[in-house]
Amino acid sequence: MKKKLDIAKWEFLEKVRSKAFLISLILMPVLMVGFAILPGLLASKPDTRIYTLGVIDETRELLPTFSKKLEEKYRIENDLPNYVIRNLWIGGDLNAVRQEAVQLVAKGEIYGFLYIPSDVMLNGKVEYRAENVSNFRIAERLSRTLEETLTEKKLIAAGFDASLIKELRTRIDLRSLKITEGGEEKESGFLQTFFGAYIFIMMLLFMVLSSGQLLIRSVVEEKTNRVMEVLLSSCSANDLMVGKILGLSALGLFQVAIWSLIGIALSLQLGTNIVAVEYLWLLAVYFVLGYLLYAAIFVGAGAPVTTEQEAQQITTYVSMTLVFPIVLAVPATQNPDSILIKVLSFIPFMTPSFMLLRISVQLPPVWEIVGTLVLLAVSVVVAMWGAGKIFRVAILSYGKRPTIPEMVRMLRTR
């Protein structure tokens, strides 16, 4: 056991000290924040500036109501209006005014302008022009407010009372509540559940990928520089395998732990709710078993590899099986009881991902939990045994990669 721990310690410390580790440690959260959080932050970030928008109202009757609604509804800090409307046309040559408006936009005096044609009551067509039309929020707000204005006008024209119209308009604010096993209600949205489970699967994926890849690479390195022979004259192949798995798993855990801390710190900073996950211990069991299964697969698949390129290929193939459930994550969250999802949950490679997902959504029946756990545990034992056999023979094979029949023979050796 001491040798295993010595090896684990070495693998851990040497990798932790490496520049590559430091870079991935920093780069990964940066990328994650960049890809996942930043667009959301930007899109939902409240405006802080006042937009001056021009309006050319050919109907000559919509503008007052429209601008009043827009200014009242959308406010920024200090109760200032988000949008200020400037009437661009009081009469005269319409075309000249439109050209003038374009000039105003170009000069930056107005952000954009809305052209409401006289037949808007009939076909509802309007035009919005601006230098930056991808700011869909402004366009969307303009069209919604105009729609309200038009509806109101039509209703009044049809003889409805103005105060009645206000009463008719009800704002819908949907709250969704998740009912837990204990019967309590808990506020939670689909997205929250989804991401709760998702984070666990992503963590599993990252751990498997990062430590799996390191595992293969360290074996390849020791084969190329022939350190392998010195190691094997100091300890058994089994010590070496277990030591490596232990050391690099610790490394993976360390990495994920740091990322989680960064994540939690960030969410606290931003005031986001942290999803409290139920059945954490059960998730942990699936997590650990799943991780061990993949570690065994990486060892078995990686030991015969002799070059970095092959190592890359193997990593890609193995991680595919892990990524597959992520593709099915959305349907699985929406409908965890479907037969397909149940069946897939019993395939050991996919058990961890699917069960992590399903447990977060809704606790599956006990027989399914017990069944998948037993199956998963048995697969881990079998995979570890096979990996050990292959490892023992394959780490000394240089040159060409063994064929499948050769691998089978390795499994049979004493």
Next chain:
Amino acid sequence: MLNVSNLRKEFDTIVAVDGVSLTVNRGEVFGLLGPNGAGKTTTIRTILNIIKPDEGTITFDGLPFNERTWNAIGYLPEERGLYRKSKVLNTIVYFATLKGVEPKEARRRGHGWLERFEILDRAQAKVEELSKGNQQKIQLIISLLHQPQLLVLDEPFSGFDPVNQILLKDILLDIRKQNTAIIFSTHQMEQVEKMCDNICLINKGRPVLSGSLRQIKQQYGKNSVHIDFEGEGGFLKDLPMVKKADVYQNYCELELHDIRQSGELLAKLNGHLLIRRYEIVEPSLNSIFLDVVGHQTSPVAP
């Protein structure tokens, strides 16, 4: 110390080693010789328990390989390499701890060895920053820092300049004095001749010659003449009394049919060559090696 009997190891299609037996005692330098691909490395790997033999037994002080044997053996493989990105002293300490040496003690001894090899200033450098020769020194330190009882060195001298070869030779002799058994695998015969007590020569997986160096040389008899000369020596190999000739520009090794003809030979040379040295000697191990391997003789008992 080490006893190997009737070792046999097959790989998929070839028999790598067959019927190799050898005994190595403490305080002895044992030469494992043979041409490339003869099965030296396979024999070594089996002794070190890196691979399992198909047949035959290997015992250390009468006991089969066990948990404690790991820490009693040291190995310098022929193909050299280390963790390139790791620091020199850290690497040394890691391998020593794997061999059961306390890290603190390993660090202390590591310092000592680096000093003896005159590379103490590189202790904190990364391995890849070292020259090839210096990397080889590190590997050597790794193989012997834990004071093994059996030290296996595969071509230890190759890659060292003459100065370092002498340093290495001195170190090996020191270690041998500390009652360590050393197995020395090589095809550099001069080194073997200078250092080994007993040898085993294997060819195509089978032992063809084994025993003490002295006995083997005696067995091959004193029928060789070494001559340093000036002149055109091309005619030497055509002389009737010469059985085999190895002629260089200013030097030759001749094997005679009968050593008593050496006087005749000397007479023949007169007038043709300017002789600087004329010596009747035991055959060099090199010529025995060439003889045995070249002629594909069947196993010879010591």
